Amino acid sequence: MKSSAIALGSIVLLAASCAPSPKESSPVVKITNPSSMERSEVLSLELPEGVDGNEVILGDKVIPSEFVDLDNDGVNDKVNLFVELEPSSSKDLVIRTVESPIETEKLTQAEISIKQGGEWTDEEYVGGEFVNLDFLKVPDQHTDHTYFIRYEGPGWESDKMGYRFYLDWRNGMDVFGKTKTEPVLQGVGQDGFDSYHELSDWGLDLLKVGTTLGLGSIGQFRNDTLFRFKETDSVTCAIATNGLLESEIVTNYYGWKDGGKATDLTSSISIQAGSALTTHELQFSTPIEGFCTGVVENEGEDYLDEVVGDYRVFATYGDFSLNNDKMGLAIIVSNSDIEDVVAGAGSHVVLLNPAKDLTYYFMAVWEKGTNPISSMAEFKSLLMKEATKLNQPLKIEMQ
Secondary structure, three states, X not given: OOOOOEXXXXXXXXXXXXXXXXXXXOOOEEEEOOOOXXXXXXXXXXXXXXXXXXXXXEOOEXXXXXXXXXXXXXXXXXXXXXXXXXXXXXXXXXXXXXXOOOOOOOOOEEEEEEEEOOEEOOOOEEOOEEEEEOEEEOOOOOOOOOOOEHHHOOEEEOOOOEEEEOOOOOOOEEEEEEOXXXXXXXXXXXXXXXXXXXXXXXXXXXXXXXXXXXXXXXXXXXXXXXXXXXXXXXXXXXXXXXXXOEEEEEEEEEEEEEOOEEEEEEEEEEEEOOOOOEEEEEEEOOOOOOEEEEEEOXXXXXXXXXXXXXXXXXXXXXXXXXXXXXXXXXXXXXXXXXXXXXXXXXXXXXXXXXXXXXXXXXXXXXXXXXOOOOOHHHHXXXXXXXXXHHHOOOEEEEO
C-alpha cells in the first residue's frame, strides 16, 4: 500500500552533522494547524535522503517520536511524531541527534499469533503453543473455529481501542474494549481460546458480529444479499509495522471469485497513538461492483448519518455491547466514494463506487474504556473532530 507519510520533498532538516551541537540547530520546517480546534495526533513525515536523527523538537518541547526503517536497509525512511497544536497556530520543527534521546512509550500494536508444535485433524488444530509471526500464508484447511489462530485473526490496537478481524471466510471486523492504555493484545486468548468474551483486567470483546458487517468489514452486496470473501486461491497476512506510535497489517486476498471473475485485493489496516480511528486502505486488481462496508444495526440504537465537508459519517450508539453497556461504532467515508446507502444483512450498508483504490475509516468507543464516551452527543462531538482532521490535515512547509 502507498505510504501515508507526508513527503518533505527538498526540505532539509538539520541534524547534528549540520551544527556543532543540538542547541545550535535552526528549525526549518513549520507545522500549521489550519482548524479552529486543538490538535493532538500522530503525524508521519518522509525523511529526505541523508536526513536522520533520534529526537524531535516542536516549538520548544521535545515530543514523542519514532524513526522508522521501512525497507530494513539500516536507513530511516520516515519519522512518526505525536504533535499538539493550539487552534489556528503554527510551530517550528527540528530533527536532531543527541546522546540520550527521550524514550517514546509504545502505544500501538499489531500482531498475528498461530499455534505451532501441534497437528491438524479433520476440523481443527490440536496441541501446540501460540507463537507470534510477522507473516502468515493461511493454510487451506483453516476456517472458523479451528483453534489455529489466537483470537481467530490479526489484531491491532492503540491506547484508545483494540480491534481484530476474522482471518477466514467471514472477514468480520470486531472490537476489543480496553481498560488500559498500554498494549494488551499479546495476552488476549492465551488463557483459553475464547476467554476474551468475558471481562478481564484488560477489557473484553465488545461486539457481536455474526452475519453482519460488524464494524467496517468488507464484502459485496448484490440482490439484497451480503457476500463475503469466502472463495479465494490463497490469503496472506503480514504485520507490516508493529510500532510505538503507528502499527499496520497488510492482507492479500488472491483470486477472490466474484461471479466467475477473479480479483486480487490488498487490504492495509493501520492505527495511530492517541486515536481509536482505524484507516483502511484497499487496492483491487479489478474494480468490484457492489463492494461495500458498513456497521451492524442494533435494536434501540441512536443512529447518525451526516455529511461533514468532503466526508460522510455513519454512526450508531447504544446499550448493545457484549458487556451489556454503552458503546458506539462509526465509519467515515469520502463522499465521492459512496454509491448508495441501504439496509441489509442486519447492517447499515455503504455501497462504494467501483475503483482500484479506496480508503475509509472506522472506530469504536466504549463507556468503560480508556476514552469513555457515555452518550451519542459525546460520540458525535468526537466524530466531528475526527472528520475535521480529515478535512483539514496539518500543513507542512519550509520556513
